[in-house]
Amino acid sequence: MAKVKATVHGAVSIVNAIANKKGATLGIALKVIVEMETSPGKGIIIKSDNKSLSSRLINKTIEKIVSKEDLEQNKITMTLDSEIPTGYGLKSSSAISSAVALACAKIFKLKFTDQQILLAGVDASIESKVSITGAYDDACSCYYGGFNVTDNAKKKRIKYEKGPSNLIAVIFIPKNRKRGNLKNLKVMSSVFENAWELARKSKYWDAMIINGLATSSILNSDPKIIPSLIEKGALGASVSGNGPSIAAITKKENESTMKKVFSALDGRIIVSKISNAKAEVHEM
Numbered sequence: 001m002a003k004v005k006a007t008v009h010g011a012v013s014i015v016n017a018i019a020n021k022k023g024a025t026l027g028i029a030l031k032v033i034v035e036m037e038t039s040p041g042k043g044i045i046i047k048s049d050n051k052s053l054s055s056r057l058i059n060k061t062i063e064k065i066v067s068k069e070d071l072e073q074n075k076i077t078m079t080l081d082s083e084i085p086t087g088y089g090l091k092s093s094s095a096i097s098s099a100v101a102l103a104c105a106k107i108f109k110l111k112f113t114d115q116q117i118l119l120a121g122v123d124a125s126i127e128s129k130v131s132i133t134g135a136y137d138d139a140c141s142c143y144y145g146g147f148n149v150t151d152n153a154k155k156k157r158i159k160y161e162k163g164p165s166n167l168i169a170v171i172f173i174p175k176n177r178k179r180g181n182l183k184n185l186k187v188m189s190s191v192f193e194n195a196w197e198l199a200r201k202s203k204y205w206d207a208m209i210i211n212g213l214a215t216s217s218i219l220n221s222d223p224k225i226i227p228s229l230i231e232k233g234a235l236g237a238s239v240s241g242n243g244p245s246i247a248a249i250t251k252k253e254n255e256s257t258m259k260k261v262f263s264a265l266d267g268r269i270i271v272s273k274i275s276n277a278k279a280e281v282h283e284m
Helices: 055-065 067-071 092-109 114-127 136-144 181-200 204-218 226-233 252-262
Strands: 002-015 022-041 043-048 074-082 145-149 157-161 167-174 236-239 247-253 267-273 280-284
Touching: 002 092, 002 136, 002 145, 002 181, 002 204, 002 236, 002 247, 022 092, 022 136, 022 167, 022 181, 022 204, 022 267, 043 055, 055 074, 055 092, 055 114, 067 074, 067 204, 092 114, 092 136, 092 226, 092 280, 114 136, 136 157, 136 204, 136 267, 145 181, 157 181, 167 252, 204 226, 204 236, 204 247, 226 236, 247 252, 252 267
Parallel strands: 043 074
Antiparallel strands: 002 022, 002 280, 022 074, 022 145, 145 157, 167 247, 167 267, 236 247
16 A cells, blocks of 8 residues: 655646647646545545546556556555636646656656656657647646756757746636637747747747737637726736637735736636746655
C-alpha cells in the first residue's frame, strides 16, 4: 500500500498552436490535485466530482508510465480534484494528464525525467483524441509555470521565463459553449506565426492581443471585447486555447474594471494569480 499526492496548475494561451504547431502559454494558479494509492488486486478506479472528465485520457496516461506487469498486480485508486473548469481552454486536460503521470512515476518509484512525464501526458492526449497537437505548449506551462514558448511539432521548449507575480488573470467563462470551426484558424497561420515570433522575443502581451483578435473573430467570441479589456487596463487579453473562455491579464487593482467589461456578457468570472509553481508530488 502506497499513497501519493501530485499537484499541477492550469494555464492560459498567449498564442494558439493549432495553425502552426507553435504555441505560447502562461501558468495560472488554478490547480489539479491527484491523490493515488495502490493496493493488492488490479484495475483502475477514478473518483471525481467532475462529470466531463476523460477517463480514456487518464487510463492512457497511466499505461504510458506503468508497466503491464505492475498494472496486473496493483489496483490503482485515484481521487481527482480540479479547480480548473473542463472544456473551456484553460488546460485542464494537460494539468490532469501531467498530475496522473507524476503520481504514477512516484508511486511505482520510476526514474522519469520532467520531459518524459510531460510527453506521457502529451502522447496520451493525442491517442485519446483529447488534443489535436498534443498541446505541448499547454503541458509546459501547467508543469513548469511561467511563460513557455514551444514548438509542438518538435515537442521542444524554445523559451521559458518567469511570469510577473503581481499580475492576475481575470477569466470569463461564457454560458454558451459553442466554438467556431478550429480548421479556420489555419487560414490565419501567418498572423499566428507573427504572434509566436513576438512571444519568442518576450513581447508576450502584444502576442496575446494579436492572438486574441485573430481567435475571437474565428471562434465565435465577440472580437470587440479584446480592445475594451485593453482600454480598461489589461496588458494582454485573448480567447484561451480554442475557447470559449477569455482571459485578461492585468494588475490586481484593475480586477473590478475587468469584471465590469465582462459583465456585459452572459457567464461567470474566475480570478487567478499568475503561477510560476512547478508541478510537485510527494508521498502521503
